[in-house]
Amino acid sequence: MSAVEAEAPARPRRYLLERQGVLAPLLLAPAILYIFALVAVPFFLAIIYSLSDVTIGDPSIDLVGLDNFRAVLQDRVFRRSLRNSVVMTSATMLLVVVVARVLALVLTQNFRGKWLVRFLILLPWTTPVSLAAIVWLWMLDSLFSPIDWTLRYLGLIDGSLNWLGNPDLAPVSVVLVQVWRIVPLAAVIIMAGIVAIPDEIYDAARVDGAGFWRTQFEITNPLIMPVTAVAVLFGAVVVFADMSVPYVLTRGGPIDATQVLPTWAFFRGIQGGDLAQGAAIALFAFPVLAAMAIAILRAVRRMDIG
Amino acid sequence: MSLHARALRRRVGGRIALYALVLLFTAQATVPFAWGLITTFKANPDLYNRDNNPFLFNEPPTLDHVQFLFRGTAFGTFVGNTVVVALCVVAITLLVAIPAAYSLGRLSLRRGGAVAIAIFFVYLIPPSLLFISLSPVVANLGLQDSRWSLVVVYPTITIPVSVWLLTGFFKSIPRDMEEQAMVDGCSRMGAFFLMVLPAAVPGLIAVVVFASTLSASEFIYALAFVSQTSQKTVSVGVPTELVRGDIFFWQALQAATLVVAIPIALVFNLFLKRFISGFTMGAVKG
Numbered sequence: 001m002s003a004v005e006a007e008a009p010a011r012p013r014r015y016l017l018e019r020q021g022v023l024a025p026l027l028l029a030p031a032i033l034y035i036f037a038l039v040a041v042p043f044f045l046a047i048i049y050s051l052s053d054v055t056i057g058d059p060s061i062d063l064v065g066l067d068n069f070r071a072v073l074q075d076r077v078f079r080r081s082l083r084n085s086v087v088m089t090s091a092t093m094l095l096v097v098v099v100a101r102v103l104a105l106v107l108t109q110n111f112r113g114k115w116l117v118r119f120l121i122l123l124p125w126t127t128p129v130s131l132a133a134i135v136w137l138w139m140l141d142s143l144f145s146p147i148d149w150t151l152r153y154l155g156l157i158d159g160s161l162n163w164l165g166n167p168d169l170a171p172v173s174v175v176l177v178q179v180w181r182i183v184p185l186a187a188v189i190i191m192a193g194i195v196a197i198p199d200e201i202y203d204a205a206r207v208d209g210a211g212f213w214r215t216q217f218e219i220t221n222p223l224i225m226p227v228t229a230v231a232v233l234f235g236a237v238v239v240f241a242d243m244s245v246p247y248v249l250t251r252g253g254p255i256d257a258t259q260v261l262p263t264w265a266f267f268r269g270i271q272g273g274d275l276a277q278g279a280a281i282a283l284f285a286f287p288v289l290a291a292m293a294i295a296i297l298r299a300v301r302r303m304d305i306g
Numbered sequence: 307m308s309l310h311a312r313a314l315r316r317r318v319g320g321r322i323a324l325y326a327l328v329l330l331f332t333a334q335a336t337v338p339f340a341w342g343l344i345t346t347f348k349a350n351p352d353l354y355n356r357d358n359n360p361f362l363f364n365e366p367p368t369l370d371h372v373q374f375l376f377r378g379t380a381f382g383t384f385v386g387n388t389v390v391v392a393l394c395v396v397a398i399t400l401l402v403a404i405p406a407a408y409s410l411g412r413l414s415l416r417r418g419g420a421v422a423i424a425i426f427f428v429y430l431i432p433p434s435l436l437f438i439s440l441s442p443v444v445a446n447l448g449l450q451d452s453r454w455s456l457v458v459v460y461p462t463i464t465i466p467v468s469v470w471l472l473t474g475f476f477k478s479i480p481r482d483m484e485e486q487a488m489v490d491g492c493s494r495m496g497a498f499f500l501m502v503l504p505a506a507v508p509g510l511i512a513v514v515v516f517a518s519t520l521s522a523s524e525f526i527y528a529l530a531f532v533s534q535t536s537q538k539t540v541s542v543g544v545p546t547e548l549v550r551g552d553i554f555f556w557q558a559l560q561a562a563t564l565v566v567a568i569p570i571a572l573v574f575n576l577f578l579k580r581f582i583s584g585f586t587m588g589a590v591k592g
Contacts (some may be wrong), residue, residue, distance in 0.1 A: 010327070024413035028421065031465055031490075032407035039428050045439035059442065099335045106327050106413035117328055119575045121335045126574045127567040128523035130541045134559050135338045138345065144353070146341050146360040152358075180334070188578075212320070241432030248545050262434035262526065268532050278438045285435055287583040293430040297423065 014162050030046045049279035057271035068280040078281060080256045081264040085285070088171060088260065092178040093232050099179065099232065100186035105216070106193050107187060125184035133248035136177045140164050140249070167257040174246050174258045178239050185238075190210040193227030194220060229299035233292050240288065261285045339567070342560035346372060353556065375548075379555075380535050381562055384543035387453045391539055392521035395464060396515030399517045400510070402461065403468035405472040408498065410469065411476030412484070422473060429466040433526040436462075444531050455531045456539065460524060464517040471516075475509035476502060508580040515577050519570055540566050 033099045050068050072078045124132060139145060140163035144200050148160040163173045193198065197220065243262035246252055252259035252267065261284060269278015341360070345353065347367035358364045375381050410422050440459065441450075449455035479502055487497035503510075521539070528542040535547055544562045548555045 024409045024418075027405035027409035027413070030402045031425070031469055032421075034402055034461060034465060035425070035428050038443070038459065039431060039436065042439040042443055043431060045443070046436065049439055101315075102327065103331055103354060106324065106331060109324055111324060111328055115575070117332050118578070120332050121570060122574060122578075123567060123571050124335050126519070126571040127563070128519075128525075128541045128570070130523075130525045130545050131563040131566055132338075135342050135563055138554075138556055138560065139338050139341060143356060144360065145523045149356070149360050184335070187492050237430055237432070241434045243434055244541075247525075247529075264436065265438065266526070266530070270441070275438055275442075282435045282438055289430050289432065289435075290427075293427055296430075297426070299508045 002038045046279045046283060047274050052276050056270075056273045056275060063066060064276075067278050072277055072284075077256050077259060077264060081252075081259040081261050081281070084171065084256075084258060085260040086288075088175050088178070088258075089236055090305065092174050092182065092239050093236050095175070095179045095234050096182050096186050096235055097228065098192055100183045101221075101228070103183060103187040104190035104194055105220075107191050122184045122188075124181045127181075129181065129244045130248055132181055133177065133245050134265050136173075136180075137164075137249055139171055165254055167254045170250050170254060174249055176247055177249065178242070181245075182235045182239060186235050187235070189231035190224060190228055193224035196227075197223050212283045226299050226302040229302075230296060233296040233299065237289060237292055237296075240285065240292075297306060332532045338494075339564065342563055346557050346561040346564065348557060362378060371555070372561050374555070375558040375561050379558060380434050380538075380547055381540075381544065381558075384538055384540045384547075385566075387537060387543075388522050388539040388541075389548040391453055391460070395521045396517045396550075398457070398461045398515050399464040399468050399513060403465050403472055403513065404503075404510075405466075407471045407476055408502070409474030411473040412479075412502070413479070422470070425466045425469050429463070429470065433463070433524070437526050437530045440527070441530055449531075451532055451534045451537060453532060453539065455536045456521070456524070456528060459527050459531070460521055463524070464513075466522055467516060468513040471512055472506060472509050475506040479505045481517055511577050511580045515573060519574070522529075522566065 048061065048063075051063050051065060053064050053067075054061050084209070088288055097173055103121070107121075127135075128146070139147065140158055142162050142165050144164065145160060147163075148157065151157045151161070152159075161169060164170050201219060201223075202215065205219055210218070241262060243260065243266060246258045246263050247266070250258045253262045261281060265278045265281040268274050344361060344363075347369070349365045349370075350370045352358055352363065352365040355364070406425075410418050427459065440447065442453045443452055444459070447455070447458065449458060483505070484497045487501045489492060492500060503549045523541055523543050528539055529546075532538055535543070536546065540562070544559065544566075548559045548562065
């Protein structure tokens with residue numbers, strides 16, 4: 001590519017290249033303006049909000065310094081939300097990477113009915129999140145859960161497990177639903193990495209006598225590391241920023257057992273009307289997301305070389 | 307011979323393991339929806355009897371609740387709103403992202419690399435961070451409680467992703483193709499429409515699929531900005547309006563989910579290969 005660029009000025013189109021200095025920024029301008037007006041401005045507004053005493057009832061902005069952050073940090077519910085966000089996202093992604101790796105391998109094989117299987121396996125990811133959460137709300141219903149019915153039928157439990165009402169079980173339920181919907185996305189990305197490995201490498205491994213497991217662990221896994229990292233980090237950003245699953249399933253309950261940063265920011269900022277504290281809560285997610293973004297870029301760079 | 311038999315046994319074992327895994331993965335993905343499908347057609351006394359086998363029809367199935375969904379609720383309105391929002395978001399996204407990606411991918415722009423990375427970072431500023439400070443912005447635009455607020459706001463998510471994705475595509479198209487067309491007397495614009503854009507069709511499809519499904523799926527902005535029933539899209543309308551107090555219209559809720567989920571999944575599957583190549587291409591070349 002650099003060879004093409006070096007060659008370009010030699011061609012007899014110098015006037016066009018000179019016009020590129022005008023054309024290039026001109027074409028880019030609408031995107032930059034759009035993002036500036038509706039992402040950069042609200043982002044800085046969020047920072048100002050978090051340093052002020054603005055509420056929905058009293059929209060005048062008086063700066064109060066770091067009071068909101070101090071108040072938020074002392075709030076038991078906030079600390080719970082922050083911990084839940086980190087723990088639940090990590091647990092989700094740990095499970096996702098293992099399950100998606102296996103699913104990706106399965107999807108690269110040939111078998112009967114592959115189109116239908118692929119369609120069904122992708123359903124959890126392609127279904128709008130809040131609707132997938134509604135399906136699970138019914139699956140995990142305290143009275144009519146078919147999972148509980150099956151367990152009762154097999155004689156394993158009496159009554160019901162109360163998946164969403166039990167403070168110990170509710171976070172597990174939320175994590176499992178997140179895993180369920182993120183696995184197809186991660187698998188599809190990892191699959192692209194597996195498909196990209198040249199056959200010759202596998203042929204060489206077979207000649208050397210490497211069996212299935214050795215090939216998987218010593219050849220495939222190292223080669224798909226970068227693309228797997230991209231899949232995991234993308235999934236982590238999606239889960240960390242998601243409020244629809246906990247909102248629909250538990251509203252953050254019971255007793256804040258599944259409260260995460262986005263739900264708590266919503267309840268405080270929009271429903272509670274305290275825009276300033278809501279903004280402060282939401283901003284706590286930013287350093288984590290920025291770190292993940294940098295990690296994604298690094299992984300993508302490595303993918304480019306490999 | 308024993309070597310041969312062992313190889314055969316291993317191959318048969320591998321096939322059995324493969325089909326077992328296929329079955330397992332398909333089941334975990336499908337069972338919740340299958341349960342939803344059965345629920346849709348269940349009569350109330352059947353559904354709300356804990357002793358009944360939930361996977362069977364213990365009483366004759368009924369279409370009552372499907373009829374209720376379409377006639378007795380605002381579901382049709384939600385679908386209509388979603389389609390309008392999705393079409394507008396796709397149009398805005400294409401109009402803004404294609405020129406930007408062309409500029410980043412094919413024109414020599416000073417600091418183009420830095421701009422591309424900045425645009426990528428924007429994607430990672432999620433709605434959950436911005437919805438609080440965007441709500442007064444939306445109000446100032448006179449769009450509170452209107453589906454048009456979503457038309458304005460969703461491109462902030464779709465444009466960065468699409469620019470990132472399309473930049474990779476535009477970069478991967480050989481420059482010679484475009485230059486040859488221009489040498490042959492095409493304007494830059496003519497060369498763009500004749501040579502560059504057709505070659506980027508997989509990327510464009512990925513953008514259209516992404517932008518339209520995002521419009522149907524996004525939840526936070528839709529929940530924070532739109533509370534009027536007539537303006538809601540499916541992702542918020544269904545979970546909030548098919549519930550009266552503590553009473554969930556379970557059959558209608560499951561029917562609504564399936565009616566929305568299946569067409570979206572079909573579109574995704576039709577374009578899956580292009581979607582993946584669009585995604586990885588953007589990732590690798592962006």
